[in-house]
Amino acid sequence: MTTALRARALGRSYGRRWALRDCTLDIPAGHVVGLVGPNGAGKSTLLNLAAGTLAPTAGTIEVCGGRPGDGPGQLAKVGFVAQDTPVYAGLSVEEHLRLGARLNPAWDGALARERIARLGLDGAQRAGRMSGGQRAQLALTLGIAKRPELLILDEPVAALDPLARRDFLQSLMEAVAEHDLGVVLSSHLVSDLERSCDYLIVLVDSRVQVAGEVDELLAAHHRLTGPRRDPARLPAGQHVVSARHTDRQTTLIVRTEDPIHDPAWSVSGLDLEDLVLAYMDPQGETGPRPTLEVRR
Numbered sequence: 001m002t003t004a005l006r007a008r009a010l011g012r013s014y015g016r017r018w019a020l021r022d023c024t025l026d027i028p029a030g031h032v033v034g035l036v037g038p039n040g041a042g043k044s045t046l047l048n049l050a051a052g053t054l055a056p057t058a059g060t061i062e063v064c065g066g067r068p069g070d071g072p073g074q075l076a077k078v079g080f081v082a083q084d085t086p087v088y089a090g091l092s093v094e095e096h097l098r099l100g101a102r103l104n105p106a107w108d109g110a111l112a113r114e115r116i117a118r119l120g121l122d123g124a125q126r127a128g129r130m131s132g133g134q135r136a137q138l139a140l141t142l143g144i145a146k147r148p149e150l151l152i153l154d155e156p157v158a159a160l161d162p163l164a165r166r167d168f169l170q171s172l173m174e175a176v177a178e179h180d181l182g183v184v185l186s187s188h189l190v191s192d193l194e195r196s197c198d199y200l201i202v203l204v205d206s207r208v209q210v211a212g213e214v215d216e217l218l219a220a221h222h223r224l225t226g227p228r229r230d231p232a233r234l235p236a237g238q239h240v241v242s243a244r245h246t247d248r249q250t251t252l253i254v255r256t257e258d259p260i261h262d263p264a265w266s267v268s269g270l271d272l273e274d275l276v277l278a279y280m281d282p283q284g285e286t287g288p289r290p291t292l293e294v295r296r
């Protein structure tokens with residue numbers, strides 16, 4: 001497996017406070033990866049560590065085979081669009097492209113111009129006068145045109161309206177298809193991730209709760225509803241992710257590779273949002289959460 005990102009016991013602290021602590025994670029190359037988790041889970045910290053804009057306090061991180069921020073070669077491999085899609089308010093679109101060409105050795109000027117024209121952006125317009133969606137598209141264009149191996153996007157669509165979000169994600173998907181680009185994208189909008197990502201990571205309190213290909217995760221998780229019972233008495237191959245009980249009924253989210261034969265359960269599938277919530281919601285927890293990775 002080629003690895004896009006590999007973190008081992010990775011940590012970053014500010015004074016005595018840990019923003020990310022003891023995070024171990026492997027992201028295989030060649031995927032569009034959705035990173036999701038509650039506020040404060042450490043997603044932005046992880047992505048900044050991956051881009052090299054933050055240095056680790058503990059542990060190690062490797063991205064596309066190198067140490068983040070370790071010289072021009074490594075910087076060229078990774079594109080990063082930080083939260084709030086930062087662009088220079090005083091610079092025009094054209095000036096951003098010229099800056100991109102100056103700073104990035106593999107800069108694809110033709111690609112950048114073609115995207116700007118396709119999006120209908122005015123080359124002379126200053127970024128500070130553009131809409132949030134246009135700024136996000138400009139930032140994405142800069143990220144793609146540097147022709148990185150891995151593009152990291154931290155909540156790129158958070159401020160966009162649904163239409164602008166759809167256009168942005170469509171544009172990202174086109175770039176992935178055309179330019180053989182790996183992407184790691186953090187978002188709270190699971191429906192957007194469902195549309196754009198083929199690999200999911202749920203991070204809670206610095207820990208990976210679940211990671212794997214979306215199709216495989218959805219195939220391996222089920223909702224079981226039936227008469228109230230103790231989840232501890234399920235067959236060994238059924239891992240309980242979350243459990244809720246009323247006086248008479250139990251609803252479980254379980255992960256299993258095996259068929260569920262027990263006729264007392266009514267079994268149904270999950271969508272991605274159900275799956276994410278099951279791993280994020282501590283109320284539904286019945287014991288220590290397994291750190292699961294779907295093996296290929």
Ligand SMILES: Nc1ncnc2c1ncn2[C@@H]1O[C@H](COP(=O)(O)OP(=O)(O)OP(=O)(O)O)[C@@H](O)[C@H]1O
Pocket residue numbers: 014017018019020037038039040041042043044045046
């Ligand atoms: N510069 C900083 N100084 C002090 N604490 C910080 C700093 N940056 C982040 N933290 C803390 O680290 C924790 C993780 O923050 P981070 O921004 O990585 O989370 P996140 O998962 O991206 O959250 P959100 O979904 O809200 O964007 C939070 O508790 C945050 O308060």
